[in-house]
Amino acid sequence: MTASSAAGDRAPSPALPPAAVPAPGGGGAARRIAPPDPEAVARVVSSALAEDLSLGDPTTDGLFGPATTATVWLLVKEPGIVAGLPLVAAVFAALDPAVVVDAAVADGDRVDTVPMEIARITGPARAILRGERTALNLLGRLSGIATLTARCVAALEGTGATLLDTRKTTPGLRNLEKYAVRCGGGTNHRMNLGEALLVKDNHLRLAGGIGPAVALLRKNAPPLRLEIEAETLDDVRAALDGGVTRIMFDNMSLDQMRAAVALVGSRAETEASGGITLDNLHAVGETGVDFVSLGALTHSARTLDVSMEVVL
Numbered sequence: 001m002t003a004s005s006a007a008g009d010r011a012p013s014p015a016l017p018p019a020a021v022p023a024p025g026g027g028g029a030a031r032r033i034a035p036p037d038p039e040a041v042a043r044v045v046s047s048a049l050a051e052d053l054s055l056g057d058p059t060t061d062g063l064f065g066p067a068t069t070a071t072v073w074l075l076v077k078e079p080g081i082v083a084g085l086p087l088v089a090a091v092f093a094a095l096d097p098a099v100v101v102d103a104a105v106a107d108g109d110r111v112d113t114v115p116m117e118i119a120r121i122t123g124p125a126r127a128i129l130r131g132e133r134t135a136l137n138l139l140g141r142l143s144g145i146a147t148l149t150a151r152c153v154a155a156l157e158g159t160g161a162t163l164l165d166t167r168k169t170t171p172g173l174r175n176l177e178k179y180a181v182r183c184g185g186g187t188n189h190r191m192n193l194g195e196a197l198l199v200k201d202n203h204l205r206l207a208g209g210i211g212p213a214v215a216l217l218r219k220n221a222p223p224l225r226l227e228i229e230a231e232t233l234d235d236v237r238a239a240l241d242g243g244v245t246r247i248m249f250d251n252m253s254l255d256q257m258r259a260a261v262a263l264v265g266s267r268a269e270t271e272a273s274g275g276i277t278l279d280n281l282h283a284v285g286e287t288g289v290d291f292v293s294l295g296a297l298t299h300s301a302r303t304l305d306v307s308m309e310v311v312l
Helices: 038-052 058-063 086-093 125-156 174-183 201-207 210-219 234-243 253-266 281-286
Strands: 025-032 069-076 101-102 118-123 162-164 196-200 226-230 246-250 269-273 291-293 306-310
Touching: 038 086, 038 125, 038 174, 038 246, 058 086, 058 125, 058 174, 069 125, 069 226, 101 210, 118 125, 118 174, 125 281, 125 306, 196 201, 201 210, 210 226, 210 234, 226 234, 234 246, 234 253, 246 253, 253 269, 253 281, 281 291
Parallel strands: 162 291, 196 226, 226 246, 246 269, 269 291
Antiparallel strands: 069 118, 069 306, 101 118
16 A cells, blocks of 8 residues: 555546435425534544554554655445545544545435445545544444435335434444434434433333323423323323323334324324334334334444545
């Protein structure tokens, strides 16, 4: 692998047209993707680089001097949705502001023809080589989440249901992983425990059931959106009696969900959760629920195959 300051003769691949990220609920209108929190980006990049560089990089330093420059292509090697280019740029900016990342696509774009050159990175070779693995790890992880999310959004198309993520995220990466869900066309559920009141099974066991839990929250908690987890139709009735905002149908069968949706009518929002896979996702959406939450978007997404290649 040889670095060069003159390696720029290869013409860049044409930029892909921006992907039309579906609006929540399966609609066809494109929507703007809210960017990741800059503080989260800076924190994650700093932590990730520290893992690799706590003892420096004697390999790179022994091979190349500070004046050596290089140009590399950032490649996507399998079809998918790109997510994480701001992280790539942040990695190299943290290592050396002289590194330039010239992207040919944007986060949320779909790559179908592979391998696809999605960015050209030029600058000091030491910084590029030091940041290579960190940048690829973040890009591959987030693109994998976006790709799985897009498949699930497509599976729900025509049902009217909105795909939600969960808090089943990698510790420390939640903000970025939920950003990747948005890149894939999904919608974020709670970012943290303080954004809404969500009463789950263990809350209910300790509080003595849905009625007492709702009463205590009305008395002691701030006036946030109140969602109750329901496992049976009797639970759904109790939640409706409490005037909750949303009812989560937990691990219900399709027949139970259809009955629960009919019972709720327009009195509350409905959400399906538990036991849902890509194979049964469309059928769940057809029950009439407003939302389908899927932890697999973030806890089971496979990393997309991405790499860097020196341009000679």
